[in-house]
Every structure is written in C-alpha cells, then in structure tokens.
Amino acid sequence: MTAVRSDTAVRIDGISRFFGAGAARVQALDNVSLDVRSGEFLCLLGASGCGKSTLLGLIAGLDAPSAGTVDTTGRRAGMMFQDSALLPWLTAGGNIEVPLRLRGIRRGERRERVERLLAMVRLAGLADKRPHELSGGMRQRVSLARAFAQEADILCMDEPFGALDAMTRDLLHDELERIWRETGVTVIFVTHDVREAVRLGDRIVLLSSRPGRVAEIFDVDIERPRRIDSARVAELATTVTTRLREEVGRHGH
Amino acid sequence: MATESGTSTRLRGRSTGLDAETGLAVDAALAGLDALDIPTAQRRPLAARAWAATWPKIGALALFLLLWQIVVWSGWKPTYLLPGPGKALSEFGSRLGTGHFWDALARTLVRALEGYALAVVIGVVVGVVVSRSTILRTAVGSFITALQTMPSIVWFPLAILLFKLSESAILFVVVLGAAPSVANGVIYGVDYVPPLLVRVGRSMGARGFSLYRYVVAPAALPSVLAGLKQGWAFCWRSLMAGELLVIVPGHSSVGADLQNSRELIDTVGVMASMITIFVVGVLVDAAFNTADQRMRVRRGLIAEGTSAVRAARGGRGRGVTGSGVDPVGGSGDGTVPHQPADTGAGGADGGHAGGAG
Structure with a gap:
C-alpha cells in the first residue's frame, strides 16, 4: 500500500467499556487506543470475548464508552452486521x-x-x-x-461474511476490495478468521480477550490483489495465528 | 456532514489491467452463484389452490351436519325442540329474502364496527404508551391482561345501570371487551422486536419517531395483527351477549331476533339466527387469515404450501443458512428453499402466536 493518505479517520483514545454493575460487572474493553487512517482497510481480529464487536459499536456510535473518547473526525459511520439484518x-x-x-x-x-x-x-x-x-x-x-x-465515509463491518460458505465468501472478498478501492471508504472489518484478515487488511489489530486490549498491530505488506490461498497470505496468517494462540492460551491457566 | 455527490463517483482510479481481468472472472462466478441461488418457486394455479383450501372446510361442515342429523334421527329430543339441519338451513335461506333480516344484520354489523373501531383506537394508543414506559408497564400491564380475561357479560349489569337499555350500554361493553386484546397485541409486538433490527435502524440514523416508523411498527405487525384478530373475536362475543341482554325498543338486531325466537319457543328461528352469527364469524376470520397469510408470505415466514411445522417434519434435510452452492436442494419440491437467517419478525410472530392464538 502506497497511496494511504496520512490523515486520521477515527481517533480512539483510551476507551474502556464496562457492562453490568457490582459483582456482575464485566469489562469488555480496557484502555484501547488506536488511530484508523483515512481510506485504510483495518481488520480487528481476536478470539471470542475480545470485545471487537463492542469496539465497532462504539465507533459506529451505537454505544458510548465508559471511559475515553472516540472521535470520527466529522465523518459518518455506516454499519454492516453479521446476519445481513x-x-x-x-x-x-x-x-x-x-x-x-x-x-x-x-x-x-x-x-x-x-x-x-x-x-x-x-x-x-x-x-x-x-x-x-x-x-x-x-x-x-x-x-x-x-x-x-x-x-458513510467509514464502513464498520461486523463479521459480515461469517455465515457464508467458503466460495461465496471468497468472491465477496474480491467484491468488497473492488468497492473499497473505487469509493475510497475507510473500512473497519471485524473478524475472527485470521486468513480473512490477512486477505483483506492493510493493517491487522490483534485484540486480547477479557478484557479487550490491543495486543499487537500487524502491517500487511502483501501486494493487492491478494488471494486467500496464496503462499504469502498463508505465511503471514501463520505468524498472526501463533500470536493469537499465545493470547488465547493465557486464559487457560 | 454531507459528502461529495455520490459514493460511486469518488473513484480513486487505481485500477489496473490485472484488476479488470479478475473483475470479469469474479463477475462471471458471482453471476453463476446467484443463478444457482435464486429460488425456483413454482406457484400452483389459482383454481387448484382455491380447491385445496376449500375442500377440507366443506368436508368438516358436511361431517358436522351429518352428526347433527344423526342426533335428530336418534329421537333424543322432539323435533319441535331440536329440528334437523335441513329445516334450520332452509329457514336461514328464506330469511335471506326478507328486509327484516338485512335490517337486523345491518344494525348488528354497524354496532360491531363502531365498537371495534373505537376499541382499536383506544387499544393502539394504550398499547403504544404502555410499551414505551416501564413504570406504566408495571402499573397497568397485568391490569390489561386481567381485563382481557374478564367475561364481558359481567360488565352488563353495570353498563345497564350507567347507560340504561341503550346503544351506549352495548358499545361500552364491546369496547371493554375488545380493547385489551388490541393493546396486548401492540405491547407484545413491541416487546418482541428483534434487538438486532433496532440496532440496524439506529445505525442508519433512525431515532425516536423514525425508529418507530421504519423499524418498530413494521416489526411488531405480526403480533399487532394477532391482537386485532383476537380483539375482533372478543368484540363479536361481547356484542352478541349485549344484544341478548340489552334489547333497545324498536331496534331490531341479530341478537334481539335470537332472543325473540327463544321466547316464542321457535327453535328453528334460534338456529337460523345462530347460523347468521356463525357465518359472520367465519367470513371475518377468513379476512384476517388472508391478511395474515399475505404478510407471512411477503416476509418469507411461510412458503406457499409449507409451514414451519411441515418443514420441520418433512425431512427436507437442508442446512439452515440457505446460502451457497446447492443447486439441488432448492428446486426439488418447488418451494422456496431459503428460509432467511434473519427471520427478524419470525421470532415475534412465533413468540406471540402461542400467547394470543
């Protein structure tokens, strides 16, 4: 990726989100800070309970953070859900x-x-x-x-292809990539599928689980158009998966 | 907030020859998948569908008439007290030619429609207000249901004391009978609106009234319709009880005719009136069912010739998602294969059907 404009589309600054109260209080997100560049394709990746959907809801303005700020810099966020809804x-x-x-x-x-x-x-x-x-x-x-x-200038996608068969999903990746390029929209794409994240993302934000924190950010330096079954995609996916397993593994003890 | 004119005009112009090539391939593949995915619903001809819907009813009616006739033949009661179906039906038929019959029916129907219309307005307003407020909900929610379960006939002594033997007494009881069902239909309908659809509405920028207009009201419709249907049933029952008890001098009605016939020990007349009441009930029910059916077909909650029960029983071993490359599964039985994963209103429909059915 060379043509990424330098300005920031979303500024996420130190947000936390709690659900419930008292003893039943659960922390979904803990002090997450992240800048999303304008026109970039950002993938939020994490295992269950990492608060990635919560984070997306906060960016789309469907929910308010318990602490911290989300600034969409005057841009309009649109949302797409897992079930086509x-x-x-x-x-x-x-x-x-x-x-x-x-x-x-x-x-x-x-x-x-x-x-x-x-x-x-x-x-x-x-x-x-x-x-x-x-x-x-x-x-x-x-x-x-x-x-x-x-x-929408910012397209928030919450595991949009999670319920589709592999062939359809593969084709929709191509479609989404084409539309993203044509429109210049900023995409924030939530997924738990590592290969999907590598196939699509300019950057991949790996979130840890319970509470969700930014564990690591990967830059995907693979030339587009990419194929989900290409060797380079597989290679980076292996690296990311290893890191994801480490994160998940910390909950086993 | 508004951006440049249209989204598709904001091209970045980064397309390359390679992109165009893969684009074409994608295009072809997608078109192929789409073609395989489009359901092949075949509608049977109208006459066949009408016959399929009619013959079981005719059969049931014939069976009922036969049983009735057998009881008469058995000599359980003298025929002047229990006439056979032939006599009752021919009396009903000959009444159709009299002006008195139509006058009485017209008055009864006008009473029913007035009472029902008023009950719908009150029920919808109360339902909307109560569904929006937790406090009101706690305060009057169970009260509404209690009101609904109260037999309407117990209101008549009070109604007669308040309004004497007048049209108002009947209207009072009819409205009290029907409005709680309508209100409950609205309340349950709003309760069962899928949260996902509300999120969708909010993500599109709908707030307050527009959220109700575009999401909540249409999503609640199945339950509201069930409430309206039940409200009609209560309205009609209350009205019949009312017309038997509250006979307004000079005002003929179906109920008054029925009471008259009883006083004259005219069993044939009693039965002819009851047939009238039954026929009106069947016709109105059919109208509600048509509306309900159309709504469900439109929302994909029912495919023609199938129902959830039949689909569950019928051994169509298909997956749930209804996506993807499955050229065989869809076309086999001529029904719509894709049950939506987002049967948003389906939950509401099914959820309430048990409660109000």
Missing part, C-alpha cells in the same frame, strides 16, 4: 432506500441511487426481490449497498 418486510430496494428516506431525499433521486448502489454490488434489476428470496451472499451484498446508502 435486512428488514424482512421490505424488498432489497426498499431496504437500501431506508437510509435515503431518513435523510429526506426525494423519491426520484432515491430510485436512481438505489439502482446505482445495486449495480455497484452487481445486483442490478433485483430491487423488487424480498430478502428471503435471496441467497445469503446476495443478502450481504444488499446489506453492503444499504451501508453505502448512508453515504
């Missing part, structure tokens, strides 16, 4: 339209934008399909288009 009573087009309606965009322009966004995720002409009529991969692409309909 499409509204089942609306068509694919209707789902993409919701963020546009929420911002008061006129009907004619809405229709035009929906078509454009569907074309972007290669689902042109399927605006009238209902979510249950689409496959998992297609639903995730609608969900991606919906996130872009928010005119």
Whole structure:
C-alpha cells in the first residue's frame, strides 16, 4: 500500500467499556487506543470475548464508552452486521432506500441511487426481490449497498461474511476490495478468521480477550490483489495465528 | 456532514489491467452463484389452490351436519325442540329474502364496527404508551391482561345501570371487551422486536419517531395483527351477549331476533339466527387469515404450501443458512428453499402466536 493518505479517520483514545454493575460487572474493553487512517482497510481480529464487536459499536456510535473518547473526525459511520439484518418486510430496494428516506431525499433521486448502489454490488434489476428470496451472499451484498446508502465515509463491518460458505465468501472478498478501492471508504472489518484478515487488511489489530486490549498491530505488506490461498497470505496468517494462540492460551491457566 | 455527490463517483482510479481481468472472472462466478441461488418457486394455479383450501372446510361442515342429523334421527329430543339441519338451513335461506333480516344484520354489523373501531383506537394508543414506559408497564400491564380475561357479560349489569337499555350500554361493553386484546397485541409486538433490527435502524440514523416508523411498527405487525384478530373475536362475543341482554325498543338486531325466537319457543328461528352469527364469524376470520397469510408470505415466514411445522417434519434435510452452492436442494419440491437467517419478525410472530392464538 502506497497511496494511504496520512490523515486520521477515527481517533480512539483510551476507551474502556464496562457492562453490568457490582459483582456482575464485566469489562469488555480496557484502555484501547488506536488511530484508523483515512481510506485504510483495518481488520480487528481476536478470539471470542475480545470485545471487537463492542469496539465497532462504539465507533459506529451505537454505544458510548465508559471511559475515553472516540472521535470520527466529522465523518459518518455506516454499519454492516453479521446476519445481513435486512428488514424482512421490505424488498432489497426498499431496504437500501431506508437510509435515503431518513435523510429526506426525494423519491426520484432515491430510485436512481438505489439502482446505482445495486449495480455497484452487481445486483442490478433485483430491487423488487424480498430478502428471503435471496441467497445469503446476495443478502450481504444488499446489506453492503444499504451501508453505502448512508453515504458513510467509514464502513464498520461486523463479521459480515461469517455465515457464508467458503466460495461465496471468497468472491465477496474480491467484491468488497473492488468497492473499497473505487469509493475510497475507510473500512473497519471485524473478524475472527485470521486468513480473512490477512486477505483483506492493510493493517491487522490483534485484540486480547477479557478484557479487550490491543495486543499487537500487524502491517500487511502483501501486494493487492491478494488471494486467500496464496503462499504469502498463508505465511503471514501463520505468524498472526501463533500470536493469537499465545493470547488465547493465557486464559487457560 | 454531507459528502461529495455520490459514493460511486469518488473513484480513486487505481485500477489496473490485472484488476479488470479478475473483475470479469469474479463477475462471471458471482453471476453463476446467484443463478444457482435464486429460488425456483413454482406457484400452483389459482383454481387448484382455491380447491385445496376449500375442500377440507366443506368436508368438516358436511361431517358436522351429518352428526347433527344423526342426533335428530336418534329421537333424543322432539323435533319441535331440536329440528334437523335441513329445516334450520332452509329457514336461514328464506330469511335471506326478507328486509327484516338485512335490517337486523345491518344494525348488528354497524354496532360491531363502531365498537371495534373505537376499541382499536383506544387499544393502539394504550398499547403504544404502555410499551414505551416501564413504570406504566408495571402499573397497568397485568391490569390489561386481567381485563382481557374478564367475561364481558359481567360488565352488563353495570353498563345497564350507567347507560340504561341503550346503544351506549352495548358499545361500552364491546369496547371493554375488545380493547385489551388490541393493546396486548401492540405491547407484545413491541416487546418482541428483534434487538438486532433496532440496532440496524439506529445505525442508519433512525431515532425516536423514525425508529418507530421504519423499524418498530413494521416489526411488531405480526403480533399487532394477532391482537386485532383476537380483539375482533372478543368484540363479536361481547356484542352478541349485549344484544341478548340489552334489547333497545324498536331496534331490531341479530341478537334481539335470537332472543325473540327463544321466547316464542321457535327453535328453528334460534338456529337460523345462530347460523347468521356463525357465518359472520367465519367470513371475518377468513379476512384476517388472508391478511395474515399475505404478510407471512411477503416476509418469507411461510412458503406457499409449507409451514414451519411441515418443514420441520418433512425431512427436507437442508442446512439452515440457505446460502451457497446447492443447486439441488432448492428446486426439488418447488418451494422456496431459503428460509432467511434473519427471520427478524419470525421470532415475534412465533413468540406471540402461542400467547394470543
């Protein structure tokens, strides 16, 4: 990666997040500080309980930290969830339209934008399909288009391909990479799949578990386009996995 | 906050020849997967579906009439007290030609609709307000359910004392009978809105009213519909009890006719009135069921010709996610193979169906 702009999209400064109270109080995140560069593809990687989804919710503004600050520098964050989380009573087009309606965009322009966004995720002409009529991969692409309909500068993705079969996921990696390059959006991508993180990320932030802390940050110096089954991806994935196992192993004692 | 015009215009221009090549390959592969993934639902012709929905009902009705006739034949009661179905049905048929019948039916239906409309308005308002406030919830939540379980007939003595033998007395009881069910439908509906969908709504920037408008209300719809249906049942029952007890002089109605026939020991007349009441009940139920069915089909909660029960029993050994390369599984039985992983409203629907059914 050479063309990364130097300015910062998200400044995360010393955030902690507790859930519950008293004896049942659980700390999900402990003093996490992190700068996300504008236009970068950042992967948040960690085992269960590392608070990666919590961190993403904080960046997307769905939740507030117990301590510390999250500054999205005036940028708008859009969110994409693991289950495509499409509204089942609306068509694919209707789902993409919701963020546009929420911002008061006129009907004619809405229709035009929906078509454009569907074309972007290669689902042109399927605006009238209902979510249950689409496959998992297609639903995730609608969900991606919906996130872009928010005119998001920062795209928060919470294990978006976790429930898909390997072949579909592989193709969607290519798609996401293409769209990321075309739009210049900043992506924060949560996953527990090391290879996926290496395949996609400019940087990989490894989080430790319970509470979540930044354990290590890896720079991925592998030329794009990458293939998930390439030797270099496998090599770095092995390194990262070893480090991840160390982190997880500390909970066994 | 607004950025440059559209997202897709903000190109970075870093594409290379290699990208374009792999892009085409991806395009083809995705198109292939999509084609395999699109469900191949085949709809049976309308006539066949109508017949499939009708014949079991006709059969059940025929069986009932047969049993009735057998009891009459057995000589358990003299036929002037227990006439056969033939007599009752022909009396019902001949009544259809009289102006009195239609006057009485019209008054009864107007009473029902007035009472129901008022109950729906009150029920929805109360339901929305209560579902939004924990304190109100604790205060009146169980009270609403208690009100719902109270037999409407016990309200009539009070209603007659308050309003005398008037239309208002009937309206009072009908509304009290129906409104709690509607309110409960709304409250449960809001309770069962999947938290994920609320998060989705919030992530898209919906807050307050717009969150209700775009997420909560549509997600609660299955339960609200169940409440409306149950509310109608209570409304109709309360009304019939009311029309038997509160006979407003000069106002003919289905219930008043029924009471009249009883006083004249006209069992055939009693049965003809009861058939009227039954038919209205069946028709309204059919209307609600149609609405419910359409909603479920639209949301993928039911595929034509299947139900969750049948799918669970039917040995379609498919995985749950419904994604991926599985060209065989989908097309075998002509049904929609992809049950959504995010049956958001499904939880609400199933969850409440047990409570209100």
